[in-house]
Amino acid sequence: MASDQIVRDRPAATPPRPQDGRRSARRRSRLRTAGWAMFFLLPSGVPLLLFTFVPMVSSAWVSLHEWNLISEMQWVGFANYAHLLTDPTTREVFGHTVLYIVGYFPLVYAGGLALAVVLNRRLAGRTFFRAAYFLPVVTSWVVVALVWQWLLNPSNGLVNQILGFLNLPQPGWWTDPSWAMASVILASAWKDLGFVMVILLAGLQTIPQELYEAARIDGASAWQQFRRVTLPLLSPSxxxxVVISLINGFQVFDQVYVMTGGGPAGSSQVVVGQIYELTFRYGRAGEASALSWLLFAVILAVTAVQIRGQRKWVHYA
Amino acid sequence: MPETTTPGTTTPGTTPGTTAGTAAGQPPTVRRRWSARGGGDGAPPRADVGRVLLYLGVGLGGLIMLFPFLWTVVTSITPGGNLSGGPSLIVEDPTMDAYRTLFDTLPMWRIVLNSFGIAVASTLCQLVTGSMAAYGFARLQFRGKNVIFALYLATLMVPLQVLVVPLFIQMTRLNLNDTYFALLAPSVASAFGIFLLKQAMESVPRELDEAATIDGASHLRIYATVILPLVRPALATLTVFAFMSSWNSFLWPLVVVRSPELMTLPLGLSTLHGQFTTEWNVVMAGSVVSILPIAIVYMFAQRHIIAGMAHTGFK
Structure with missing residues (x-):
């Protein structure tokens, strides 16, 4: 995590000291930093520990039991995990989830970046547009799902009418097992565009304008400025x-639940959908917890790879 | 709209050359203008096709984005609120009946006040706890930092659907169920906000706090007077998202709230689906009530999201 920069920062932070007291001074300064770290981290650390970490550990404990939320838990060891790993449904729901991410992320990122860049310009009515593009983010999934089910209605939906007008094939969208996930992806990308836009807009604000001026003086084209100034300096955002979208993408649930309910015929069921069904419908809380820990392992691995890889492309100040 | 924008559609002098956005998908006209600017500004104003296309695209896109919201508003003022004909934006005999029904059947003021109070409290807590932790991760060097940060991030990786049951049991043991405290407690800190603010702080040049350190400023002082003002856009962004996530949160309040006095907006609105299965106008009126406050928060926050660079003092 950019520790190289922090290390570079240290000598400046510690004033030079006389030669003899150097070791104890360094220890004192390290202790002082540890004190500061406690001071800055405790206000968030304590609530996260109590209200997220402790329940996480409990759910790990639950995953080793058979439990229907009502009667006593039965110890089963790793049986839940063993069952999940051999159950073809597990592979299916993970497959659908990955498919969702692969379709959703490029759409929402490209769209959000284009929007942020365009709406960062001096544009008449810019404030209005920024609000308009953000509205879907705050609109409830129930309403959004209704609208998209209508837009993507196979027989009289707007999208298929346009496709028919253009003589293109008209898919069955959310009523067709092979198109259900595509419908969820479209609606999700549409809804989350504003989310990505807002974060990247905030990121664009921290790029010093002088860099663009310097680039222009050096004769950089608009594209070169975007490629060499905007993209690198936007990389922390x-x-x-990327990290948050993938973490959330693996936990996609609401939109699937309200748009397709995981159907038709389980063709769009995702991991958290399965966890929800197992817990609240089939009363198999142990198995649901085990599944969520498998999901956790996957998300953790994906996130760890990204944190490792960030050195190659993320530029911190 | 609070922000005054200079419409630069016709005058060549207002080339948006200083903004970051001029690059993506721009036709070569813009580039030519830059070089023309360097060589002297004699060119007569001419129709800028690229700009017109840009407005068309952004405008059309904006309409598509606005449509569901407009439809929600229209349905909420349509008598009977029929959905069978597909979404329509035409209202015959608009009426506020749905809003009246909404406020008659539910203790709406109490519900809105509950939601608002919890959202404000949770947002303020997240701004404080989040910016402090972000400073720790971005600016302090201490042992185990990466591991601790990974643990923070890990709290985002287990779905809420799994956590609510153990959390409920834990709250029952502490005898805290059905209290404001239980509603608020899980959202006083979020790794999402900490990560967001940490990324913003990492892009603040270190020269600024190094200078402050040499002047003898403590970490607390650097945090409060150097770093915080510089990450205002990110703080505003977090304000919007923290408020929104508390305002919309459904599953946890559903599990932990028993008494009607503690009911929050999403809970109240969910009862409408049971009581008025066909009265979509009431459901949509509820949606409008739930969207407007976040839209207002966003409009206020947006000014700060955008106004970042004006006061940073970068040379």
């Missing part, structure tokens, strides 16, 4: 968007 981009990194945030």
């Amino acid at each position: 981009t990194f945030f968007v």
Whole structure:
């Protein structure tokens, strides 16, 4: 995590000291930094520990039991995990989730970046547009799902009418097992565009304008400025968007639940959808917890790879 | 709109050359203008096709984005609120009946006040706890930092659907169920906000706090007077998202709230689906009530999201 920069920062932070007291001075300064770290981290650390970490550990404990939320828990060891790993449904729901991410992320990122860049310009009515593009983010999934089910209605929906007018094939969208996930992806990308836009807009604000002036004086074209100034300096925000989008993408649930309910025929069921069904419908809380820990392992691995890889492309000040 | 924008559609002098956005998908006209600017500004104003296309695209896109919201508003003032004909934006005999029904059947003021109070409290807590932790991760060098940060991030990786049951049991043991405290407690800190602010702080040049350190400023002082003002856009962004996530949160309040006095907006609105299965106008009126406050928060925050660079003092 950019520790190289922090290390570079240290000598400046510690004033030079006389030669003899150097070791104890360094220890004192390290202790002082540890004190500061406690001071800055405790206000968030304590609530996260109590209200997220402790429940996480409990759910790990639950995952080793058979439990229907009502009667006593039955110890089963790793049986839940063993069952999940051999159950073809597990592979299916993970497959659908990955498919969702692969379709959703490029759409929402490209769209959000284009929007942020365009709406960062001096544009008449810019404030209005920024609000308009953000509205779907705050609109409830129930309403959004209704609208998209209508837009993507196979027989009289707007999208298929346009496709028919253009003589293109008209898919069955959310009523067709092979198109259900595509419908969820479209609606999700549409809804989350504003989310990515806002984060990247905030990121664009921290790029010093002088860099663009310097680039222009050096004769850089608009594209070169975008490529060489905007993208690198936006990379901390981009990194945030990528990491958070993947963490959230793996936990996609609401939109699937309200748009397709995981159907038709389980064709769009995702991991958290399965967890929800197992817990609240089938009363198999142990198995649901185990599944969520498998999901956790996947998300952790994906995030760790990104944090490792960030050195190659994320530029911190 | 609070922000005054200079419409630069016709005058060549207002080339948006200083903004970051001029690059993506721009036709070569813009580039030519830059070089023309360097060589002297004699060119007569001419129709800028690229700009017109840009407005068309942004405008059309904006309409598509606005449509569901407009439809929600229209349905909420349509008598009977029929959905069978597909979304329509035409209202015959607009009426506020749905809003009246909404406020008659539910203790709406109490519900809105509950939601608002919890959202404001949770947002303020997240701004304080989040910016402090972000400063720790971005600016302090201490042992185990990466591991601790990974643990923070890990709290985002287990779905809420799994956590609510253990959390509920834990709250029952502490005898805290059905209290404001239980509603608020899980959202006083969020790794999402910490990560967001940390990324913003990492892009603040270190020269600024190094200078402050040499002047003898403590970490607390650097945090409060150097770093915080510089990450205002990110703080505003977090304000919007923290407020929104508390305002919309459904599953946890559903599990932890029993008494009607503690009911929050999403809970109240969910009862409408049971009581008025066909009265979509009431459901949509509820949606409008739930969207407007966040839209207002966003409009206020937006000014700060955008106004970042004006006061940073970069040379």
